Amino acid sequence: MSLYNDPIGHWVVVTVAIALLLFVVLTATAYTVWFERVALGRIQRRPGPNRVGPFGLLQLAADGIKLAFKESFVPAETDKLLFVIAPTIAVAAAFLSWAVIPIGLWYNVQYWIADVNIGVLLIFAFSSLNVYAIVIGGYASNNKYSLLGGLRSAAQLISYEMALGLSLVPTFMIVGSLRLRDIVEYTVHWGWYNGPIPLILLTPIGFVIYLMAAVAETNRAPFDLPEAEQELIGGFLTEYSGLKFVMFYLAEYINMITVSALAALLFFGGWYLWVIPPVIAFFIKIVLFLFLYIWLRGTFPRLRYDMLMRLGWKVLLPLAIANVIVTGIVLVATQG
Amino acid sequence: MAIAIFFIAAAMAVAGAVGVVSFREPIRSVLSLVVVMLALAILFLLLSAQFVFVVQIIVYAGAVMVLFLFVIALFGPSRELARTRLRFQSWLSGLFVLALLGLIWAMLQGVQYRQPDKGVDLSVFGTVQAIAVGLFTTYLYPFELTSILLLVAAIGAIYLSRKRIDDL
Amino acid sequence: MLESYVPLLIFVLIVLGLLGALVTLSFVLGPSKPYKAKLNPYESGIVPDSPAHRRMSVRFYLTAMLFIIFDVEAVFFYPWAVLLRQLKWFGLIEMGVFMGILLVALAHIWRKGGLEWD
Numbered sequence: 001m002s003l004y005n006d007p008i009g010h011w012v013v014v015t016v017a018i019a020l021l022l023f024v025v026l027t028a029t030a031y032t033v034w035f036e037r038v039a040l041g042r043i044q045r046r047p048g049p050n051r052v053g054p055f056g057l058l059q060l061a062a063d064g065i066k067l068a069f070k071e072s073f074v075p076a077e078t079d080k081l082l083f084v085i086a087p088t089i090a091v092a093a094a095f096l097s098w099a100v101i102p103i104g105l106w107y108n109v110q111y112w113i114a115d116v117n118i119g120v121l122l123i124f125a126f127s128s129l130n131v132y133a134i135v136i137g138g139y140a141s142n143n144k145y146s147l148l149g150g151l152r153s154a155a156q157l158i159s160y161e162m163a164l165g166l167s168l169v170p171t172f173m174i175v176g177s178l179r180l181r182d183i184v185e186y187t188v189h190w191g192w193y194n195g196p197i198p199l200i201l202l203t204p205i206g207f208v209i210y211l212m213a214a215v216a217e218t219n220r221a222p223f224d225l226p227e228a229e230q231e232l233i234g235g236f237l238t239e240y241s242g243l244k245f246v247m248f249y250l251a252e253y254i255n256m257i258t259v260s261a262l263a264a265l266l267f268f269g270g271w272y273l274w275v276i277p278p279v280i281a282f283f284i285k286i287v288l289f290l291f292l293y294i295w296l297r298g299t300f301p302r303l304r305y306d307m308l309m310r311l312g313w314k315v316l317l318p319l320a321i322a323n324v325i326v327t328g329i330v331l332v333a334t335q336g
Numbered sequence: 337m338a339i340a341i342f343f344i345a346a347a348m349a350v351a352g353a354v355g356v357v358s359f360r361e362p363i364r365s366v367l368s369l370v371v372v373m374l375a376l377a378i379l380f381l382l383l384s385a386q387f388v389f390v391v392q393i394i395v396y397a398g399a400v401m402v403l404f405l406f407v408i409a410l411f412g413p414s415r416e417l418a419r420t421r422l423r424f425q426s427w428l429s430g431l432f433v434l435a436l437l438g439l440i441w442a443m444l445q446g447v448q449y450r451q452p453d454k455g456v457d458l459s460v461f462g463t464v465q466a467i468a469v470g471l472f473t474t475y476l477y478p479f480e481l482t483s484i485l486l487l488v489a490a491i492g493a494i495y496l497s498r499k500r501i502d503d504l
Numbered sequence: 505m506l507e508s509y510v511p512l513l514i515f516v517l518i519v520l521g522l523l524g525a526l527v528t529l530s531f532v533l534g535p536s537k538p539y540k541a542k543l544n545p546y547e548s549g550i551v552p553d554s555p556a557h558r559r560m561s562v563r564f565y566l567t568a569m570l571f572i573i574f575d576v577e578a579v580f581f582y583p584w585a586v587l588l589r590q591l592k593w594f595g596l597i598e599m600g601v602f603m604g605i606l607l608v609a610l611a612h613i614w615r616k617g618g619l620e621w622d
Contacts, residue, residue: 410562
């Protein structure tokens with residue numbers, strides 16, 4: 001195996017690249033929160049944060065430092081270990097997906113951490129661990145609203161996980177690979193046009209299902225049932241404070257960026273956008289998706305829990321299966 | 337390095353298994369079992385079975401263990417009551433451990449450690465494509481039977497919980 | 505093949521280190537002045553009158569069970585999807601049979617009210 005023969009320098013470069021990626025993701029998370037607060041403010045015709053630093057850009061740094069120096073206590077009569085493990089699992093599950101997300105190419109150098117054959121499945125695997133964070137967080141809080149919120153949220157996550165997985169099957173059929181790089185670089189030969197295309201043209205229904213399932217997977221409005229203040233206080237977050245609360249919050253925003261990046265890679269041609277340099281093109285697409293998320297939150301009221309589960313099981317799941325069947329038939333028929 | 341990772345993963349699996357039986361709180365036992373599942377996934381990866389590795393995480397750690405977790409969370413933190421003990425319990429358990437060790441030892445006698453077959457392309461071994469070729473040609477019949485198994489499981493689940501739904 | 509997973513291993517180790525630091529900081533930074541009322545479960549200011557853990561609806565169990573069934577189904581879909589271009593009609597018929605049986609399961613659950621939440 002070449003692994004043993006490689007000079008150590010290679011792995012130093014990889015380690016530095018990973019540290020850099022984690023730093024970028026963390027920073028991006030902070031600015032996503034800023035972006036959300038400003039955009040939501042504008043949607044509601046108010047200025048949003050604008051006091052700390054230019055355009056309020058340092059607001060998140062101020063909030064972060066404040067929260068870090070707040071007391072982060074563990075409630076009485078609870079399993080202390082589990083209470084601490086829950087936010088740790090949440091952040092780990094959120095970060096790990098970024099190991100297989102390719103960032104793009106720049107002057108013929110490609111940027112990714114791990115380029116593996118099972119690509120997208122690995123992201124599913126890591127994000128499926130998020131359920132533990134939520135159930136254990138709710139369970140260990142020793143609070144009936146936390147427990148109920150955690151269970152509800154977990155049931156929501158697993159219900160939409162299937163629709164999410166099935167919505168991508170047509171993409172895999174067309175490309176014939178699970179590797180994210182292969183999916184982005186999928187090229188068509190249509191008459192005079194030779195080159196990559198945004199796959200949404202071929203699987204529009206898959207994209208619609210993905211979009212809805214992704215919003216539900218990240219627990220964002222209008223599917224933000226775990227944080228239904230009127231019924232559940234703060235759901236599984238109720239008893240969390242200080243840095244442990246920050247960790248849950250961090251995980252939520254990392255997940256939001258992850259699903260935006262995945263949408264850009266799987267359906268909108270990733271880093272290909274006309275003449276715009278690849279990494280910047282990818283960045284623009286992610287920002288547009290994040291804005292879509294915030295726009296949804298600013299526009300739609302929260303669903304009721306039975307409506308949410310009905311949508312997942314009775315609409316999205318059958319629709320996703322039908323989409324797989326129809327795409328399969330069309331693909332095989334046109335291929336001859 | 338692969339050997340070091342193997343021993344770490346194997347130690348994780350054994351430690352998790354010990355945790356499953358020794359923790360008194362059921363929820364900690366479930367988490368220990370998750371550790372076992374993740375360690376098994378790593379062992380699959382070391383065997384170059386990348387698809388099985390990821391499926392092990394998605395299905396066992398991501399789905400089956402979640403069911404266990406739900407059941408525990410539904411019942412609340414009822415601690416396992418270990419008041420009643422069998423007579424000679426410790427002796428019996430020691431006997432079983434010895435019998436199991438003997439069984440493993442006997443099994444390992446027949447194992448032949450060998451290199452991969454000549455002509456097998458190791459770069460595609462364990463990939464999704466390679467698994468798919470096997471699953472949808474050679475092992476088609478077991479694959480179709482799986483759907484029957486899943487159907488039975490679905491019917492079983494609905495009848496098991498329906499009794500309760502009517503009670504509510 | 506295994507080399508492509510080494511970066512993943514390094515990634516996992518770095519993330520674990522980062523998380524360890526965060527958890528430690530959450531105990532080190534900030535004051536620690538616990539008292540009984542603070543550590544009580546927060547129920548919007550009302551003193552809790554019943555324990556947090558009680559038996560929950562069996563629907564959660566049913567949802568998790570159905571999730572396993574359809575998750576296993578989805579796992580079979582991925583290799584099939586990747587290979588469909590080579591399998592052609594044969595692959596479609598194979599998966600048609602598999603999916604048909606599972607759709608029977610879904611229809612049965614639906615009819616028995618297993619998907620209702622009210």
